[in-house]
Amino acid sequence: MFVFFKKLIGMFSYDIGIDLGTANTLVYVKDQGIVLREPSVVAMKGDKVKAVGEEAKRMLGRTPGSVVAIRPLKEGVIADFDVAQEMLSYFIRKACNRRSLRRPRILIAHPSGITEVERRAIIDSAYEAGASKVQLIEEPMAAAIGVGLPVSEPIGSMIVDIGGGTTEVAIISLSGIVYSQSEKCGGDALDDTICRHMLAAHNLLIGPRTAEDIKISVGSAHPLQQELQMEVKGRDRGTGLPKTVVVRSEEIREALQDKLDIIVNAIRQTLDHCPPELASDLYDRGIMVAGGGALLRGLGDLLHEQTGLPITIADDPLSAVAEGTGKFIQENSRIFEDEN
Ligand code: ADP
Numbered sequence: 001m002f003v004f005f006k007k008l009i010g011m012f013s014y015d016i017g018i019d020l021g022t023a024n025t026l027v028y029v030k031d032q033g034i035v036l037r038e039p040s041v042v043a044m045k046g047d048k049v050k051a052v053g054e055e056a057k058r059m060l061g062r063t064p065g066s067v068v069a070i071r072p073l074k075e076g077v078i079a080d081f082d083v084a085q086e087m088l089s090y091f092i093r094k095a096c097n098r099r100s101l102r103r104p105r106i107l108i109a110h111p112s113g114i115t116e117v118e119r120r121a122i123i124d125s126a127y128e129a130g131a132s133k134v135q136l137i138e139e140p141m142a143a144a145i146g147v148g149l150p151v152s153e154p155i156g157s158m159i160v161d162i163g164g165g166t167t168e169v170a171i172i173s174l175s176g177i178v179y180s181q182s183e184k185c186g187g188d189a190l191d192d193t194i195c196r197h198m199l200a201a202h203n204l205l206i207g208p209r210t211a212e213d214i215k216i217s218v219g220s221a222h223p224l225q226q227e228l229q230m231e232v233k234g235r236d237r238g239t240g241l242p243k244t245v246v247v248r249s250e251e252i253r254e255a256l257q258d259k260l261d262i263i264v265n266a267i268r269q270t271l272d273h274c275p276p277e278l279a280s281d282l283y284d285r286g287i288m289v290a291g292g293g294a295l296l297r298g299l300g301d302l303l304h305e306q307t308g309l310p311i312t313i314a315d316d317p318l319s320a321v322a323e324g325t326g327k328f329i330q331e332n333s334r335i336f337e338d339e340n
């Protein structure tokens with residue numbers, strides 16, 4: 001009888017994993033893989049949602065007076081609960097179309113540095129968004145599983161996840177996080193620094209999207225074999241008129257230095273906290289880097305130079321956390337049986 005009921009419940013629920021990132025949200029549906037990948041952005045007019053995800057990101061910094069584009073998770077925590085919840089429901093509905101009668105069981109990856117209140121806020125917004133059951137997993141753990149590190153073995157692994165709002169550094173062994181550190185410095189901080197640099201060095205006003213473009217097109221963490229340059233359009237601060245300037249990768253690299261130092265220091269401090277038995281594993285196996293920030297040119301070279309350890313950049317750094325939540329629900333169907 002009991003088995004029958006369990007089967008019946010199974011027919012009406014299904015499992016999904018969500019990487020609720022500060023920059024991007026990804027949804028993994030069990031047996032299907034990643035079905036949704038969109039910016040964590042909501043465009044609001046007054047208290048009405050105008051657009052979510054890709055469409056809303058296009059509006060960032062380009063919105064007419066009455067529409068504001070909000071990133072509800074700015075620094076890795078839910079800064080705006082109502083908006084975060086609207087966004088989460090939208091993504092869940094979008095990822096799960098055609099199945100409106102069934103309510104998902106959801107595993108959500110969250111930054112390791114959050115407080116109990118913030119954990120609760122994430123769980124509540126997932127229930128509000130229609131989940132029948134919610135479990136959380138720490139983001140570095142999900143990332144490590146996603147990239148295939150041997151997390152359940154008695155071997156020390158180190159993962160660095162550089163997202164939009166935060167950088168998470170963690171040492172994992174025997175399915176647990178031995179030590180972790182979360183720094184509120186990620187891709188957004190780099191974009192911000194580029195904005196300020198353009199103003200200080202070229203008197204040029206640019207928006208966050210242009211700054212991100214510069215970072216992706218010519219940004220780097222270490223000298224490049226072939227240095228790059230690009231034209232940047234913005235507005236002159238003095239005259240208020242449109243202006244174009246040429247920026248070089250050397251100059252952007254120098255501007256990014258301080259923020260990159262914060263990331264390097266977080267890694268160094270985590271290494272300092274590594275139990276001696278695991279340290280030798282890290283020296284042999286090195287550091288795995290995931291998250292969109294891992295794609296910055298020369299990052300591996302910088303980290304190798306600063307730590308002396310072998311560095312591996314994940315094959316698909318933007319998908320690591322979502323892949324990890326997916327593998328986890330694929331392999332541990334019982335996780336949703338615990339209470340929260
Ligand atoms: P989150 O987990 O916080 O949502 P992601 O892992 O999705 O963040 O990474 C988003 C960040 O990665 C953004 O700051 C974005 O600018 C940055 N990013 C994406 N591609 C690149 C690239 N090629 N070079 C440098 N940074 C990148």
Ligand code: MG
Nearest residue numbers: 021163291321
């Ligand atoms: Mg992330």
